[in-house]
Amino acid sequence: MIIKVGFDYEDDMEYIKCPAKVGRKINQLQWGFWEWLYDRNNEHGYWFEEEEDGHINYGVSYRTDAFIYWLNNIKFKKGKIVARLIETPKTQPKKAIRF
Template sequence: MAEILLYWGWDADLLECPQYIADDINIYQRQFDKWISNPNNHHSYWTKDSEDELALCFDGTAFLEWLNNIVLANEKEKAHFIKRQFVPVKAELDLPRINF
């Protein structure tokens, strides 16, 4: 298992996941971005903005759920949060990370 950082520009979520996910985090970020932004995917992260247009509203939970339910669906080892909504220290910023 490995740690990855979901970084929001100030605060972050820290996840533990299988090593191969951390090794190729950029690939998984692109796959997640495609999945979450596809309006044909009926997930709970779609909302309407002030102009009644379809918009996304999500946090680290969306990535964790996508990872566990799609990428790791047939795996015994699942990803989980270690820390939520915290300000990372320098060492944590050096972890494999996704910048949201």
């Protein structure tokens, strides 16, 4: 199944290819990804720090590759690739999500 992933701008989009059983639950999976991504106990490469008035603020910077990493290595960690980024889909996306 092809999933269209949109960002802030209308023309800024990427595509994920995944099995239908993953694609059908993509919205629920997105919420699980956000819970993992924003959990300060998780050491991942998407954190950044900004200092403001002597205080350190934490944020995240990510694109679709972070979601795919989470799907393949955290959520479905059986050693099988369940999602991958594709350049241009050959068929119309069945679902869409936004980050």
